[in-house]
Amino acid sequence: MSADQQKPSGTVSGTVIAPRDAERKGNGGDRRVIGPGLAPLTMTVNGRAVAVHVDPGTTLVEVLRDTLQLTGTKIGCDRGACSACTVWLDDQPVASCMTLAFDARDRRVTTIEGLADGDTLHPVQQAFIDHDAMQCGFCTPGMVMSCAALVDRQPECTLDDVKAAVSGHLCRCGTYPNVFAATLAAARAVGTQRSPASTGPAIGGGA
Ligand code: FES
C-alpha cells in the first residue's frame, strides 16, 4: 500500500475532521506559513464575524471556549475519541479538539449556542428535552450538533442513520435509546414541516 493510500480518510469515530486548510477546495492550495507567535484569524461564529489573534497550534475548541467564552462545547478526551467537542464547520460536524483554529479561517462555525433560532430551539434540542435524552448532559451538546446536522440534511433518516451519526459519541450515562427516539421524532417533525402538503394551499378547507 502506498503512503498516499495510508493517509487518514478525514473521518474519526463518525465525525468529519476538517481538511487541512491548504487542501480545501477553493483556496488555491494556500500554503502560507502562519506564525510562529500569535497570528490574526477571522471566521464567522454563530453568524457573527470574529477576529482574534491566536497561536497557530491552537485548536478550534480552545478558541471557542477560552477566547470566545462559548463554553457550551465540551472537552472530553481532547484527542478525537469521544465527540463531546462536536461543532459544525460549514454545516459539517467536526471534532473541534482535532481541528486547528486556522482550519476554520474565513469559514462558518456553529456551536450549540448558535443552534436555536432566537427563542425557538432547534427541533433536535426540543426533542432531546421532550424525550429526556440526557442525564449529566456532558455529551449532550456534541450529540445534539451531530443529530441536528443529520436531521437538517436528511429528515427521512432511519434509526440506522441516527446510530451512525452518533457512533463516535461516548455517553457514559447511556442515553442512547432516548437520543435515538428524540432524533427520529425531530426528523419526523422537520420532514412534516418541509412536505409540500404542510405548506401548500388547503384543499377542501370548508367555509
Ligand atoms: S474532546 Fe474532542 S473528541 Fe473528545
Ligand code: FES
Ligand atoms: S448524558 Fe452523561 S455522558 Fe451523556
